[in-house]
Amino acid sequence: MAFYNDPKGMIQDIIKTHLVDALRHLYKVDASQTITLEKTSSDYEGDFTFVVFPYLKASRKNPEQTATEIGNLLKDSFIQLQSYNVVKGFLNLQIRPDYWLQFLSDNYKKSNFGFAEPNSKQAVLVEYSSPNTNKPLHLGHVRNNLLGFAVANILQAGGHIVKTCNLVNDRGIHICKSMYAWMQWGKGETPDTSNIKGDHLVGKYYVAFDKQYKREIEALVVEGFTKEEAEKRAPSILAAQELLVKWEAHDEETIKVWKTMNDWVYAGFNETYKKLGAHFDKFYYESDTYLLGKEIIQEGLEKGVFFKKDNGSVWIDLTEDGLDQKLVLRGDGTSVYITQDLGTAELKYKDFKCKRSIYVVGNEQEYHFKVLQLIALKLGKTYAQGIYHLSYGMVELPHGKMKSREGTVVDADDLIEEMELTAAETTRALGKMEGESEDDLKVLYHTIGMGALKYYLLKVDPKKKMMFNPEESIDFHGNTGPFIQYTYARIRSILRNAGQLSTSDFNKQHIELSKVEKDLLIKLYQYPQVINEAAKELSPGLLCNYVYELAKVYSQFYHDHPILKEANPDQKNMRLFTCELSSGVIKSAFALLGINVPEKM
RNA sequence: GGUCUCUUAGCUCAGCUGGAUAGAGCAACGGUUUUCUAAACCGUAGGUCGAAGGUUCGAGUCCUUCAGGGACUACCA
Structure with missing residues (x-):
C-alpha cells in the first residue's frame, strides 16, 4: 500500500521509476536525475504526461515512435497503467481508477491526512507581527499577521517543530511622540474616559503630534530656515527627543507615562490579535533587548570583522559583498537597529535553539536583513545560515501607499468590523439562516467576514505587493x-443528512468513475504534496490556490452527481467517502490558513 | 548615481524545476432551481504575457539591453 503522506511513495515517483527503467532498457540512457513528469493538460486524455523530446537524440527515432515505444514497454511492466496515448512528443498516461479508489478508502477517515510526520524536520522559529506601540494596526500589519500565522502552521503541518515570537517595538522616538502629545493636550484622557480602544487613543496622539510638528516646521521655514533645519529645531521634536533621553535615564515620571500608554496599546492589540487569531509562543520587547548586541560588537572588533572610526563609531565594510559600509554602533556607544537585532538573534537562538529563524517583515527591510545575515556569517554564528527574511510586498491602495501620518490607512479594526457587517447583510439577504440564535449568527458573521478577508490577503504570493481597493x-x-x-457547509449538510457513514468499504468493481469524480480524487490526492510545497516555499498562496481548485471541482461534482439519491450502494458509499475527505481537506487547509469553516451558512 | 524588485484579459490575480491551443475570479452578455444549500453550475466575449534581441527541438518562465512603476541606499526603526 502506498504511503500517501510521503511524497516519495507517490504515483508520480512510481511512474518516474518505470520511465527511467524503460529509457535505460530501450535507449541506454540514465535519466534518473533529469526525468520530469507533467500533469496532463485537460484537453487530452490522461492523468500524467511524459515529454519525450529531450530523449530523441538517444532514441534516434521521431517523437511519435519514441513515445509509442516507451508507452508499449510501460503497458507491460507497469500494472497500474490503464492506457496510454501519444500526441506528437507527448506520452499521456492514464492510471487505473482502482488506484484512486484505493487511495480514497485508505484515507477518507484520517484526520491528519496530508500532514507530514510531526517533528520529523528541523525546528524553525517564526517571528511575525512585530508592531510599533504608537499606533493601531492597519491593513499592512494584517497581512503580516496572517502570513506569519499561516506560515507557522504550514511548516508545522510539513513536519517541522515550530515556535512563534513577536518582537514588540515598545520604545523609541515614535512612542515619545505620542507620549509628548498626550502629556501636552491629553488632559488625563484614558481609554475608559474617552471610550476609545487603547491603541487607537495612543494613535490619536501620534497624529496630533505630527500635526503640531508640521505646523512648527512651516512656521520655521517662513522665518527663513531650510526645511531640514526646521525639522531638527521644531520645539515638539526637541521635546520628544528629551523624553527619549529621560526614558533612557530611567526617569520615573517618564517611565510611568510610557508604561501606562503601552498598556493601553497592548490591551487594544490583544483584542485585534484575538479577532485575527494570531498566536505567539513568546513576546520580546525592545525595551528589554535594545541594549543587547554590544558584546557582539566587541567580539566583532576582536575578530577584525568590524573597525572603529576616529569618533569611536563602529562599522563594517560590506563593499566586497556589493553593499556599503554600515554603522553598527554609534560614536557615543549607543545601539542602532542592527546592533540590537544582532543581540536579539543571539537571544532567540539561546531561547529556542532553532537553526532556522524566519523573520516575517516587509520588503522595505530587505537591505537590513542582508546586512544582518552577512554580519552573522562573518562572525561565524551557527545560526547565521538559517536567518531568513520572509519579505512580503506592501499592501497598496488605489491612491498609492498607506501612510499613517497622512491618514491614508485602512485600519485593521474598522476593516474587520466592516467585513462582519457585509457578511451579516449578505447572509440576511439570502435568508437561509433564519431561526438560528443571535449568538450563533454572530459567530457565523465573524467566520465568514474573516474568511473573506484572510483568504483575500493570503491568496496573493507573499513576495508580491498587492492592491486593496476599499x-x-x-x-x-x-x-x-x-x-x-x-x-x-454544503458538504456538511449532505453528511448530516446521510447520518452515520457506512463502515463497510465499497466494492471497486461496482463503481464507474466519472471524469469529475476522478478529477476530484486526484485533487484530494495532491493535498500532501501541496502542504509540502507550501512549507518549502513558505507560501500560503499555494494552499489558497489549491483549496480553491478543490472547492471548484467539488462544486462541479456536487452539481453533476446525486449523492444521497444514488441507487448503486457502492457508488453512493464512494461518493459519501469523497464528501468526507473533501470536507476534511477543506477544513484542514483552511485551518492552516487560520480560517474557520461553518457547518451551515 | 548604485543595489534589488515588479510589468500576464477592462480590474484583481494564478501559471510548480522551460513543454501541447497562456488560465481563474470580478465586471459584461446568455442559460440552469417542483430534485442533497443558486454564496452554486454551464456557456459567450475578452491577450502582441511592458518592448527588442538571444539561448533552446520548444520561452510567460532562462540571459542581455531598453522603457515604465516600486523599494532600499541615515550615527531612524
Missing part, C-alpha cells in the same frame, strides 16, 4: 473565502 468591498463570490466555506 471602495470595492471584498467579494463573497468566485475565488473567495466564503465560496470555499460555502462548499464546506
